[in-house]
Amino acid sequence: PIVIETALLLGFVSASIAALLGWFLSFSGEYDEALLTKHKWLGLALCVISMLLWINKKYIKTYQYHHWVCHFLSGGMILTLCLAGHFGGNLTHGEDFLSFEKIQDNTSTKKKDTLSLTPVTDSSKGTVYEKLIAPVLSVQCYQCHNASKKKGELRLHTFDLIMKGGKS
Numbered sequence: 001p002i003v004i005e006t007a008l009l010l011g012f013v014s015a016s017i018a019a020l021l022g023w024f025l026s027f028s029g030e031y032d033e034a035l036l037t038k039h040k041w042l043g044l045a046l047c048v049i050s051m052l053l054w055i056n057k058k059y060i061k062t063y064q065y066h067h068w069v070c071h072f073l074s075g076g077m078i079l080t081l082c083l084a085g086h087f088g089g090n091l092t093h094g095e096d097f098l099s100f101e102k103i104q105d106n107t108s109t110k111k112k113d114t115l116s117l118t119p120v121t122d123s124s125k126g127t128v129y130e131k132l133i134a135p136v137l138s139v140q141c142y143q144c145h146n147a148s149k150k151k152g153e154l155r156l157h158t159f160d161l162i163m164k165g166g167k168s
Contacts, residue, residue: 001057008054015050019043022088029153031091039091042084049077094143129159 022043026036053073060066137156145156145166154166 005054005058008050008057012047012050012054015043015047019047035087035091039084039087042080042087046077046080046084049073049080053077094146 019040023040026040053070056066056069056073060069063069141156145152145154147155147157152166152168155161155164
């Protein structure tokens with residue numbers, strides 16, 4: 001039991017440190033506010049649940065329903081951890097980071113992040129921006145500079161937003 005108590009205490013401490021550092025990171029303004037709010041509340045809930053689980057395991061051993069409380073808190077902690085991790089992944093990697101299409105693209109033999117550009121010989125088929133610049137930005141930049149995640153307050157998914165610029 002001392003090993004379990006120590007593991008639960010370490011889990012509580014590490015969840016608290018992660019929540020504190022994430023709270024500081026949230027002030028950057030680079031993330032979707034609705035998604036960030038969900039992630040913050042789930043992180044706080046994870047800290048509270050892990051603390052309650054540790055307290056329950058360490059100090060409340062004589063309570064009649066001790067094991068039921070322990071199972072309930074463990075299930076809640078696992079669920080909260082999964083949801084907080086999912087929303088955190090959405091914040092850092094985009095909302096489709098676990099989509100079936102993206103997984104299928106990563107396992108296919110064709111490499112998705114390589115560009116195959118053809119020379120622009122006829123301007124009636126599109127602008128230089130559409131043919132040459134947008135494909136490079138989509139592969140290299142859109143992951144961090146899009147509508148839901150705007151690192152440095154810079155969004156690159158339209159020409160007007162590129163011209164507007166970012167924080168600096």
